[in-house]
Amino acid sequence: MTTTTAGIAPAGRPKSALLGTARRILKTYRLGGRAIVAAPLLVALAIVPELAQHVVEIKLGMFASTDAFRALANDPLRWGFGYAKIAGFWLAILAVARFWAVGCSLSRLVRPGWPMIARLALGLVAIATAAFVTEWLKTQAAPLAPALDLAYTVVQAILFVYIVGALLGDGRATLRWSATAGIPRAVFMLLLLAVAFGPAQLLHMANHKLAIGAPVPIVWLAMLWDGLFVGLFAALVGSALYVGFHDGPGWRGWERPLDA
Numbered sequence: 001m002t003t004t005t006a007g008i009a010p011a012g013r014p015k016s017a018l019l020g021t022a023r024r025i026l027k028t029y030r031l032g033g034r035a036i037v038a039a040p041l042l043v044a045l046a047i048v049p050e051l052a053q054h055v056v057e058i059k060l061g062m063f064a065s066t067d068a069f070r071a072l073a074n075d076p077l078r079w080g081f082g083y084a085k086i087a088g089f090w091l092a093i094l095a096v097a098r099f100w101a102v103g104c105s106l107s108r109l110v111r112p113g114w115p116m117i118a119r120l121a122l123g124l125v126a127i128a129t130a131a132f133v134t135e136w137l138k139t140q141a142a143p144l145a146p147a148l149d150l151a152y153t154v155v156q157a158i159l160f161v162y163i164v165g166a167l168l169g170d171g172r173a174t175l176r177w178s179a180t181a182g183i184p185r186a187v188f189m190l191l192l193l194a195v196a197f198g199p200a201q202l203l204h205m206a207n208h209k210l211a212i213g214a215p216v217p218i219v220w221l222a223m224l225w226d227g228l229f230v231g232l233f234a235a236l237v238g239s240a241l242y243v244g245f246h247d248g249p250g251w252r253g254w255e256r257p258l259d260a
Helices: 014-038 040-060 066-072 076-101 114-140 142-167 175-179 183-211 216-246
Strands: none
Touching: 014 040, 014 076, 014 183, 014 216, 040 076, 040 216, 076 142, 076 216, 114 142, 142 175, 142 183, 142 216, 175 183, 183 216
């Protein structure tokens, strides 16, 4: 079998690409499950606000019927807790991804250092600037809007790799590297994110639908389960970010052996 200089089969070969991708999907789910035990405080960042919002929803009578669910979906009190839920969910995702990258060390996780903070800030400012410039150019040259949107998508992919690399503490992830060697990782991370997010979101939505119109004790049990499940949901997505970057392919194939 032809191998790269690192002794790893090229991902360009169909069998190697499919097998390597399958193993990395399995690793994503394995790490997502392990995070529940290995990093419960991080997972709780998603669980606690989710459960708090469910308490409010039940007290409002949101699960009494489909009509009540729709009528109360935009209730200000519900959304007050909803913003905290969204923030907690994303904090858990990013924390879990970094947790695996720093060798499961909570002390290293909470001490990112100024270089990492500066790189993250640069990436976020760059994305905001690119979005602003793209929208401004579209107002000046409407016929070029499709091309500008395509260019912005490419810029987003580059900056996505750069920001994740900064979060995970990977010194390779400069803007230049992200725009060249990092592109396959951007694609692979999106693939793993879809594989992790899609099924979990479907289960999350199904749990809500099953609770609508159920007896109150069943609703409480369903929402308790859902709150705990959202912790696993966040852990899966965070693990997908980590595995996608850490174990993703380069242009010539898989760049490192798949570890535990």
